[in-house]
Amino acid sequence: MSTTVMDQPPLLRMRGFRNLFVARAVSELGSQVSYVALPLLAVTVLGAGAGEVGLLSALGTITVLALGLPAGAWVDRVRRRPVMIVTDVVRAGVLFSVPLAWWAGSLSMGQLYAVAVLMGAGTLLFDVASMSLVPGLVGRERLTSANSLLVATGAGSDIAGRSTAGVLVQLIGAPLAVLVDALSYLWSAAWLRGVPEPPPVAASPAREPVRRQIVAGVRFLFGNAVLVAALIQGTLANLAFPLCSVLLPVLLVGQLGYPEWVLGAYLAVGGLGALAGSSAAHAIARRLGTGRATWLAGLATAPASLLIPFLGRGPWLWAAAAGWFVLTFRTGVNNVLLTSLRQRVTPDDMLGRMTATMRLLLMGAVGVGGLLAGALGEVWGVRSALWLGAVIMAVSWVPFLFSRLRHEP
Template sequence: MSKETSSRLGLLRNPDFGLLFTATALGQLGDRIVFLALPLVAIAVLNAGEFQVGLLTAATTAGSLLIGLPAGAWVDRMRKRSVMISADLVRALLLLSIPLAWWAHLLTIGWLCTAALLHGVLTVFFDVAYVSYVPHLVGRHHLIEGNTRLSAVRSVTSIGGPAVAGPLVGWVGAPAALLASSVGMAASGFLALRMRSREEKPSAGGKRHLAREVKEGLNFVLQHPVLRAITAGDAMFNLFLVLYQTMLLVYLGRDIGLGSLGIGLVLSGMGCGALLGALLATGVARRLGQRRVIWLAPLVTCPPTALMSWARPGWSVCAAAVGLAALSLGGVVRVVSQSSLQQSLTPDRLLGRMSATARFVSWGGIPLGGVLGGVSGSVWGAAVTLWIGAAGMTLSSLVLRRASRVVLRTDLAPIS
């Protein structure tokens, strides 16, 4: 292998990183199909109303609120790779239960919400372990490269996932399409089984107290000026993002009249923006600095999402889709810089709790966003709800700018 080729491959030369890279692609492909198919099961199969769709969104995202804080402490006690494998395989079984229930004529909105809730809880454990495992696998000096490559493969699947999911839903129906999600999750888990890079089992260190460990992680994030500011900005952004997303499929499907293929193409456009963001993330972070990226990205790329609220059947949908692509581009650019900064500021023993605490605080309002999106859609309609979501996401950049100002006054030497 030439030096030039070796340089381009970078971390992909590491067999374990290659397995994680592939597992991420398969798991994310399954997740993208879930993103489209799950609400369409409620809308098209169960004839759910706007408020019920909001409840489904809340159930999907309630895991962070219900289990977010103790999940970090539990993950810090375990090998992260084992947590990832277990979460993937059990999520695959949960997704499989939905088409089985549909075929048996047992599927209800209650079944769907319960499956979504349990899937969300397991996703919390997976994501906390994933964020904690990456620094162990690639080393702290390669965090930007590792996060950029993983974001790139997530972005590619964001393009391919909806493009596959739309025709698949149209061909076999939304419940049956979830079979593909189940297969993707299972494949991700089996690939993770092949990774040889295993952390040493965390030392018990005598009798351990869950509440004390949770408090330590919570205090670390909330007392650290940079992590606290980032988490607060994320909380506001995510609240309005989910409010927006809750009515997006309703608006595209019912107000504009797009079929599953058209919806899939619109969401694939978001994936194109995410892929471009992954390609640009490292260069943008180096040119502007991580501290500027985390607030400039949403300020520049969130306002165009308001275009969707004025879209009508025809060319204006394409223009609005560009706004969604911009949102994805900015989101990836911000998250790469933000995640690398958060990981670099956290000692190894607290990585799980940092991730869980940040997720608990910043994602804790997501179920509320789903309910508010459902209520707003019922009262004012999907179009107005999309405008409210766009405005709120844009305003979150003002909170994230606080993190940028704090960074200027804080020693950011990476923690070994």
């Protein structure tokens, strides 16, 4: 007799998933500190402008363009837990270099750019391995519940990490705030030692040429209409988000004169939205179905994006923050439902390649958005980037209407 979901223990009582959950939670909490601290370090310590901040944001994600496809093929060949542990340790070392260089008086934008590239590569490998490991830990029938828990925890880390980061930067300075993130990666690596892992699903791909594996992964993704619709929607949203957020340190702190904690609080509102959306995603999908939930959420939240370009003093700060909350609520819903859907329709021996190919385009869009934000900020001002991001975000749900994804249960 097969075991039903009702017969299985709660997810956090499963040792492997619990350790993965804690490792990711700790790492994500620290990462949100650097998300705020690194651009503030560039602006307040090194005097960076809009173009330099945009490039700093873009470099970490553009790294995915060069490494994404080979990373997926490689992860499908090897055991995933050691990959995650090594990338945690390497990222810790990279971040330790920032306060050390600051103490020595040698910190430069060139070093911050190098840190962004190395962190992007490490995060790519960690995330591909982590997402490929989840189905084997919990079973495909519990993917939505597991991803809801993981995404909600990530959103909670956004709230705590970003709001804490603004305060930390104000109290101890941006370089020491980066040190907190470095320590979090070491803690994450320690928890990952308790995650069990079966050997790779198939032995044959390890003997195939990497190029052939990459081509097979790309063909699989673009041959699946559901995955293509999710990819187009995600690419548009990921292009829009950096346009709406990368230049916030320049606008809020540099131009409007708000203290650093206001930037952290504003970004934390986004974490609250993602937390609410990811927590509600499972219930929404049970009521509406995965496909219908995704396009209805996009339609209902589209007008909120048009509040963001009005970010300013007084009530406009609150209005923009409310729009940011609504948009990130939708992101929380989509992150749970679309991630679970992708994992559900992908065979185990293709998970690494599907995930890496998807991330190549999704994170590549984030990188392009960061570069575009920097360019627009330099030429036409910060608000031009906010307006373009708002318009793209408002229409990013439209691809669902032309795909059978909207009929997915």
